[in-house]
Amino acid sequence: xxxxxxxxxxxxxxxAAAAWSLSxxxxxxxxxxxxGGVSDASKYPAHYPNWELSRNGEASSKPSERNNPADxxxxxxxxxxxxxxxNGFGGSTILYSGxxxxxxxxxxxxxxxxxxxxxxxxxxxxxxxxxxxxxxxxGIAGLVGDPxxxxxxxxxxxxxxxxxxxxxxxxxxxxxxxxxxxYSAINTRSHGDRGPCINLGPCNTGCAxxxxxxxxxxxxxxxxxxxxxxxxxCAAYKIAMDxxxxxxxxxxxxxxxxRQFQEASVVILACSGIGTPRLLLNSKSSAFPDGLLNExxxxxxxxxxxxxxYTEAVFxxxxxxxxxxxxxCILSQQFYETKADREFQRGYTMQVLRGAPPMETAVxxxxxxxxxxxxxxxxxxxxxxxxxxxxxxxxxxxxxPENRVELDPENCDAHGSPGAKVTYTLGDNTKKILSHGTxxxxxxxxxxxxxxxxxxxxxxxxxxxxxxTARMGHDPKTSVVNAFGQGHGVRNLFVVDSSIFVxxxxxxxxxxxxxxxxxxxxxxxxxxxxxxxxx
Amino acid sequence: xxxxxLDTILPADPELNMPSGASIGIEAFxxxxxxxxxxxxxxxLLDQLAQEKFERPFKDLSAENRLQIVExxxxxxxxxxxxIILHCLKAYxxxxxxxxxxxxxxxxxxxxxNILEEDDWSLLEPVYxxxxxxxxxxx
Ligand SMILES: Cc1cc2nc3c(=O)[nH]c(=O)nc-3n(C[C@H](O)[C@H](O)[C@H](O)COP(=O)(O)OP(=O)(O)OC[C@H]3O[C@@H](n4cnc5c(N)ncnc54)[C@H](O)[C@@H]3O)c2cc1C
Ligand code: SF4
Numbered sequence: 001x002x003x004x005x006x007x008x009x010x011x012x013x014x015x016a017a018a019a020w021s022l023s024x025x026x027x028x029x030x031x032x033x034x035x036g037g038v039s040d041a042s043k044y045p046a047h048y049p050n051w052e053l054s055r056n057g058e059a060s061s062k063p064s065e066r067n068n069p070a071d072x073x074x075x076x077x078x079x080x081x082x083x084x085x086x087n088g089f090g091g092s093t094i095l096y097s098g099x100x101x102x103x104x105x106x107x108x109x110x111x112x113x114x115x116x117x118x119x120x121x122x123x124x125x126x127x128x129x130x131x132x133x134x135x136x137x138x139g140i141a142g143l144v145g146d147p148x149x150x151x152x153x154x155x156x157x158x159x160x161x162x163x164x165x166x167x168x169x170x171x172x173x174x175x176x177x178x179x180x181x182x183y184s185a186i187n188t189r190s191h192g193d194r195g196p197c198i199n200l201g202p203c204n205t206g207c208a209x210x211x212x213x214x215x216x217x218x219x220x221x222x223x224x225x226x227x228x229x230x231x232x233x234c235a236a237y238k239i240a241m242d243x244x245x246x247x248x249x250x251x252x253x254x255x256x257x258x259r260q261f262q263e264a265s266v267v268i269l270a271c272s273g274i275g276t277p278r279l280l281l282n283s284k285s286s287a288f289p290d291g292l293l294n295e296x297x298x299x300x301x302x303x304x305x306x307x308x309x310y311t312e313a314v315f316x317x318x319x320x321x322x323x324x325x326x327x328x329c330i331l332s333q334q335f336y337e338t339k340a341d342r343e344f345q346r347g348y349t350m351q352v353l354r355g356a357p358p359m360e361t362a363v364x365x366x367x368x369x370x371x372x373x374x375x376x377x378x379x380x381x382x383x384x385x386x387x388x389x390x391x392x393x394x395x396x397x398x399x400x401p402e403n404r405v406e407l408d409p410e411n412c413d414a415h416g417s418p419g420a421k422v423t424y425t426l427g428d429n430t431k432k433i434l435s436h437g438t439x440x441x442x443x444x445x446x447x448x449x450x451x452x453x454x455x456x457x458x459x460x461x462x463x464x465x466x467x468x469t470a471r472m473g474h475d476p477k478t479s480v481v482n483a484f485g486q487g488h489g490v491r492n493l494f495v496v497d498s499s500i501f502v503x504x505x506x507x508x509x510x511x512x513x514x515x516x517x518x519x520x521x522x523x524x525x526x527x528x529x530x531x532x533x534x535x
Numbered sequence: 536x537x538x539x540x541l542d543t544i545l546p547a548d549p550e551l552n553m554p555s556g557a558s559i560g561i562e563a564f565x566x567x568x569x570x571x572x573x574x575x576x577x578x579x580l581l582d583q584l585a586q587e588k589f590e591r592p593f594k595d596l597s598a599e600n601r602l603q604i605v606e607x608x609x610x611x612x613x614x615x616x617x618x619i620i621l622h623c624l625k626a627y628x629x630x631x632x633x634x635x636x637x638x639x640x641x642x643x644x645x646x647x648x649n650i651l652e653e654d655d656w657s658l659l660e661p662v663y664x665x666x667x668x669x670x671x672x673x674x
Contacts, residue, residue: 044645046643046644046645047643047645048643049629049630049631049634049642049643050629050630051629051643051644052625052628052629053625053629104669104670105669105670105671105672106669106670106672108672109672113670113672123672124672143656143659145663147662147663147665147666147667147668147669148668148669149669150669158654158656160651160652160653160654161654162651162652162654165654166654166655166658169658169659170658172662173658173661173662176661176665178662178665178668179659179662180659180662181656181659198645198646198647198648198649199640199648199649199650199651200641200644200645200648200649201640201644201649202644208644208645208646209645209646209648320651322639322640323640323649323651324649324651333668333669334668336668336669337668337669337670338670357639358628358629358633358634358637358639359624359625359628359629361628362624362627362628363621363624363625363628366620366621366624367617373543373544373545373602373605373606373620374543374544374546374598374602374605375546375548375598377544377545377546377548378548378551378553379548379551382551385637385639
């Protein structure tokens with residue numbers, strides 16, 4: 001295998017942004033290794049009436065339900081929240097909802113402002129340029145003028161909120177609380193060569209229309225045109241080192257299961273908050289008996305997952321609530337920032353979710369004894385379908401070294417590489433945030449005239465946001481990479497995904513993760529020739 | 536027996552224009568989704584309970600009594616009963632005819648898509664008027 005300049009491991013949200021950014025200098029030879037295959041949009045579940053069934057099958061966000069050989073086992077029994085992801089070309093963005101708010105200025109200064117967590121090694125202003133650049137590439141809808149944020153420059157028109165959005169928006173107004181149309185990685189009109197959203201609904205099983213900004217339709221088409229080579233069904237299992245503490249390249253299994261080695265001047269990891277520590281920990285050698293970048297035992301520590309609280313209410317009138325992009329409608333950041341009169345530090349976003357589709361309405365209604373079997377079934381069903389509104393509370397999760405990802409040699413992937421084991425406990429602050437958030441969710445839903453039908457936290461199957469497991473910082477004793485995503489002590493090894501988050505904020509992570517990727521790659525491009533000379 | 540069972544738990548509702556579970560051809564789906572053994576096991580249980588309570592096989596009971604037996608079966612073997620019932624609900628609510636009758640928007644959703652009317656964004660005026668709520672951070 002010929003040596004290349006850069007090898008990127010992982011083709012998801014961050015790997016794609018890195019591939020695009022670095023390939024703008026077309027002289028570079030860049031290879032991306034991706035352990036999964038390419039999803040075929042012409043076969044996405046939305047093409048079939050029974051699309052809902054795929055949510056517990058091939059389009060499930062639980063690796064244990066998918067039966068996909070690209071997945072590695074994740075043992076999350078020691079966590080109240082189970083891990084969700086997608087391993088394939090485009091990574092978890094294939095299934096994500098595309099809810100795309102940025103971090104706030106205060107999110108980068110948590111320790112100095114509130115005495116908890118840690119400060120990031122830079123400020124919001126240092127990332128702003130890259131937020132803008134990323135949003136342009138991903139195609140973000142929303143509305144400028146939001147008082148919860150510094151001014152956004154440019155957005156596509158907001159996703160329609162529909163009758164349900166108007167209903168709940170009026171209730172937020174009555175309480176004097178903030179709300180705003182969601183920032184959504186969803187084309188509301190044609191953007192790039194992608195068509196507009198047609199309100200199919202099942203964004204979480206893949207967008208057949210190509211309107212949702214998953215990276216297979218945003219960054220990747222351009223990166224491929226710019227010459228990046230992607231090798232799918234290729235699972236990296238070890239980063240090789242030379243005698244001078246430089247990464248030499250990546251060992252991987254190719255699509256036939258044959259061991260290969262890709263030599264590279266620069267190695268970039270973008271395998272997600274679970275996959276990245278797994279690969280670092282598995283890169284053991286006599287020089288690195290505990291894995292790479294792990295001299296101080298920080299790799300895999302400080303896992304943050306945004307524990308989620310959920311409250312749902314049912315209304316008398318038809319709100320068409322099952323129509324439209326499920327995760328993107330409106331949000332409220334009334335309780336985002338720390339306030340002295342609350343029992344907790346930091347806060348949360350309230351993400352208003354559309355109502356459940358038919359099968360989910362029937363199944364959950366039956367399980368919760370709301371929708372009976374027999375002659376009253378249909379009348380009861382019609383009381384819920386298209387008439388419910390949900391609110392997800394996305395709680396800021398503070399870093400705790402005990403919350404961690406480790407290797408699980410007992411459970412291996414298809415090639416015999418160890419899986420991952422997750423240990424996670426809810427912190428007291430998080431519990432208080434969730435309790436406050438679910439109670440405020442009830443308040444606003446009742447204000448809107450709804451009858452609350454369920455409210456609980458944390459919701460188990462919501463470990464979508466995986467952060468902090470290779471955190472950045474100035475001090476090698478307490479962090480894994482520096483402010484440029486560069487491994488402490490291994491200057492040509494970079495981590496660019498949300499593993500490097502210092503704190504979690506209380507918003508979905510991709511807008512910030514990709515902006516960071518672009519920031520790191522921008523710096524890398526400026527220093528690449530020097531880096532390549534010295535390795 | 537699957538047909539009778541489907542009609543018991545999901546009878547037609549002419550007022551809402553909803554056909555019965557047995558009339559839309561979903562028996563095969565239920566048979567494929569559940570194992571034959573679990574279906575057999577469940578129907579034996581239904582018959583046993585019907586004999587105990589009404590001294591007749593399940594199939595000879597009135598719709599009302601059949602439903603009582605289904606409810607009893609959940610108390611007797613919740614896991615088994617719910618496995619079969621959930622397969623029936625899943626089959627019914629992913630069936631094209633049912634989705635069109637609900638109505639659940641375009642069926643399948645792609646490529647037709649759905650329309651949501653223009654929103655009234657003037658509702659945001661008070662939020663805007665209240666002014667900035669994010670925290671300032673002096674570096
Ligand atoms: C159902 C769902 C809904 C979500 N909704 C939202 C949302 O609305 N907004 C938001 O901001 N976030 C959302 N997320 C989270 C978001 O998708 C992730 O945070 C984001 O995709 C993470 O990007 P990443 O590049 O770190 O990892 P991923 O996008 O997961 O990509 C990692 C890639 O690396 C590959 N990989 C891993 N290990 C190896 C290896 N050893 N060798 C080769 N390849 C490897 C994987 O196969 C995968 O393709 C959601 C996630 C899910 C699952
Ligand atoms: S609602 Fe819009 S973004 Fe979501 S799947 Fe449908 S077309 Fe795609």
